Amino acid sequence: MNEYMIIGQYVPGNSFVHRIDPRTKITIIFFFVIFVFFANSVGSYGILTAFALITTFITRIPLKFILKGLTPVWFLIIFTFSLHLIVTKDGTVLFNLFGWEIYSGGVIQGVAISLRFFLLILFTSLLTLTTTPIEITDAIEDMLAPLNKIKFPVHELALMMSISLRFIPTLMQETEKISKAQSSRGVDFRTGPLKERIKAVVPLLVPLFVSAFKRAEELAMAMEARGYRGGEGRTKLRLLKIQSIDIWVYLLFTCVIIGLFLLRTY
Amino acid sequence: MQRSMQSSKLLKLIILSLLGTISLLLFFLNFPLPLLPDYLKVDFSDVPAIMASLIFSPLAGVVVVAIKNVLYLAIGGGEPVGVTANFLAGVLFAVPIGIIYHKFKSVKSIVSGLITGTIIMALGMGVFNYFVLLPAYSLVMGMEEMAIPSVKWWTVLGAILPFNVIKGIIIGILFVPLFIKMRRWIELQQAKFI
Numbered sequence: 439m440n441e442y443m444i445i446g447q448y449v450p451g452n453s454f455v456h457r458i459d460p461r462t463k464i465t466i467i468f469f470f471v472i473f474v475f476f477a478n479s480v481g482s483y484g485i486l487t488a489f490a491l492i493t494t495f496i497t498r499i500p501l502k503f504i505l506k507g508l509t510p511v512w513f514l515i516i517f518t519f520s521l522h523l524i525v526t527k528d529g530t531v532l533f534n535l536f537g538w539e540i541y542s543g544g545v546i547q548g549v550a551i552s553l554r555f556f557l558l559i560l561f562t563s564l565l566t567l568t569t570t571p572i573e574i575t576d577a578i579e580d581m582l583a584p585l586n587k588i589k590f591p592v593h594e595l596a597l598m599m600s601i602s603l604r605f606i607p608t609l610m611q612e613t614e615k616i617s618k619a620q621s622s623r624g625v626d627f628r629t630g631p632l633k634e635r636i637k638a639v640v641p642l643l644v645p646l647f648v649s650a651f652k653r654a655e656e657l658a659m660a661m662e663a664r665g666y667r668g669g670e671g672r673t674k675l676r677l678l679k680i681q682s683i684d685i686w687v688y689l690l691f692t693c694v695i696i697g698l699f700l701l702r703t704y
Numbered sequence: 705m706q707r708s709m710q711s712s713k714l715l716k717l718i719i720l721s722l723l724g725t726i727s728l729l730l731f732f733l734n735f736p737l738p739l740l741p742d743y744l745k746v747d748f749s750d751v752p753a754i755m756a757s758l759i760f761s762p763l764a765g766v767v768v769v770a771i772k773n774v775l776y777l778a779i780g781g782g783e784p785v786g787v788t789a790n791f792l793a794g795v796l797f798a799v800p801i802g803i804i805y806h807k808f809k810s811v812k813s814i815v816s817g818l819i820t821g822t823i824i825m826a827l828g829m830g831v832f833n834y835f836v837l838l839p840a841y842s843l844v845m846g847m848e849e850m851a852i853p854s855v856k857w858w859t860v861l862g863a864i865l866p867f868n869v870i871k872g873i874i875i876g877i878l879f880v881p882l883f884i885k886m887r888r889w890i891e892l893q894q895a896k897f898i
Contacts, residue, residue, distance in 0.1 A: 447781075
């Protein structure tokens with residue numbers, strides 16, 4: 439199970455991007471995803487690409503982590519690009535590839551759509567690369583706070599998410615321990631027919647569920663002993679505060695979007 | 705031990721969180737199937753959700769699936785579209801099992817629940833892919849060709865339906881013996897929360 443020991447993308451650091459408020463990051467990414475679809479010229483794609491690449495650069499995250507986040511989509515990008523080469527028949531014929539005529543329109547379309555896809559994935563992955571899951575949870579709790587008015591349990595949701603996150607390493611160790619214990623008793627997880635391998639998971643899950651319920655009881659007791667009584671009037675350990683860098687980020691992003699609309703063709 | 709209302713609510717909340725964690729961990733232990741494309745992978749992350757929907761209520765199953773998917777997003781495991789699809793599939797699978805089980809409370813009801821859940825999940829995901837996911841994909845990719853009915857039918861019948869049926873069968877192969885082993889324990893937990 440060692441390869442799963444570190445799950446999640448977060449790369450610790452203290453760059454400018456790391457220090458931006460998570461709410462600001464989520465807001466900017468949300469609008470970036472929308473505005474990517476407005477780009478339709480070399481200039482408008484250029485300004486968005488430059489913005490995304492410069493942001494990526496100042497995170498000072500090693501390239502290999504960023505590329506790792508992109509691996510699942512390489513296939514999709516290449517697939518879309520080749521599909522456009524084959525299907526789109528605009529413009530002039532550029533050259534003949536194994537009997538297929540490649541049109542200039544196909545190349546342009548292919549590059550544009552692949553670039554759009556690349557920008558979407560790169561920019562959204564910056565959130566999880568530079569923000570801890572617990573910060574994202576706090577941000578979600580804060581941004582969903584208006585839903586409290588319609589009785590949506592925002593605090594409970596955030597509490598559940600933080601408890602879940604907290605227990606990922608604990609339960610991972612537990613799973614590893616149980617699977618080793620069962621292996622030593624002769625359970626075989628790796629070989630044999632598919633049906634047997636599926637059934638081998640049963641002796642792994644039974645103790646995992648039972649011990650999770652025990653842990654839950656202990657935690658509930660501990661929380662109540664410390665006076666937990668719901669979200670109302672509860673103060674926070676990690677306070678989110680909008681700082682001057684967030685204002686600057688918003689201003690810069692607004693400039694980029696204005697630039698995008700000036701550079702796109704109508 | 706008699707618990708106060710407040711106390712059992714908190715305990716339930718924590719149990720669902722931990723089931724969400726288990727679900728997330730099982731999500732990472734997925735295995736690709738022969739004959740199907742690489743991105744269609746089977747995992748057992750729905751098992752804790754089914755457990756929650758048996759012990760508490762179908763809604764608790766929904767909560768566990770939601771926690772798993774939101775956490776998966778927050779740790780940067782996937783993109784929102786795939787996560788939404790996975791959430792929907794989990795809900796369509798776990799809720800019918802819970803509803804049928806709570807009517808009859810027997811091993812037979814688990815089997816018929818698993819079958820019903822598989823059918824509802826496969827049909828639901830087919831509809832979702834046909835009307836939402838594939839059109840949205842073709843829009844993002846700028847490929848109008850992807851949105852014509854024949855291509856969509858081919859994708860749904862050739863990949864989405866068989867994948868979800870196989871997934872349902874595999875989870876069923878695991879869940880029936882798991883339920884038989886844990887039946888007493890599940891009933892014990894139910895008694896604690898009445």
